Amino acid sequence: MADIKIGDRVRIDRPEAAYGPEYRGRIGLLTDIDDSECCYRVNLADSDGPVVWAYDVTRVSEPRSIKVGDRVRIVVDIYDEGPTLHTGTPGTVDKLDFADDRYPYRVLPDGREVPIWVHDVEPLIEEAPAEAVSDISVADLTRADFLRQARELLDGQSFTAHDLMALADDLQGKVR
Numbered sequence: 708m709a710d711i712k713i714g715d716r717v718r719i720d721r722p723e724a725a726y727g728p729e730y731r732g733r734i735g736l737l738t739d740i741d742d743s744e745c746c747y748r749v750n751l752a753d754s755d756g757p758v759v760w761a762y763d764v765t766r767v768s769e770p771r772s773i774k775v776g777d778r779v780r781i782v783v784d785i786y787d788e789g790p791t792l793h794t795g796t797p798g799t800v801d802k803l804d805f806a807d808d809r810y811p812y813r814v815l816p817d818g819r820e821v822p823i824w825v826h827d828v829e830p831l832i833e834e835a836p837a838e839a840v841s842d843i844s845v846a847d848l849t850r851a852d853f854l855r856q857a858r859e860l861l862d863g864q865s866f867t868a869h870d871l872m873a874l875a876d877d878l879q880g881k882v883r
Contacts, residue, residue: 779828
């Protein structure tokens, strides 16, 4: 749990007994870590939501980084269970409902005709076919292309404008 920090969006895996099992699988904002008790304080919904103490939490993707049309991999389809039938399945997000912290993503899994509501997803990074890459010449790339690629690589991380420009410079230097 060393990578979890205050301010992260987390899923409650094991709430303290006083809160009951109905809080298992709920998503909220981590607002405190009590190292002496090995507990995490999670604020559900927003700053006005109820506060729950939990023994175990898992960091989850930020919901607003996922958009309708994004290609994703299903991480957790049913909020209160472990890996299930659709865990790991790629698909396309076709609807979002961030008011529902249990099933905020509707995904059309690859090879299916009916979308399903799921608990958590992660962006699916698909490699471009080799023939598509070979069609691009270095002369066609602009500074904006390198900045856009740097932004995509840093997505979901905290960074400064200087970090973005430095990475774009590095990417541009590798292509020359």
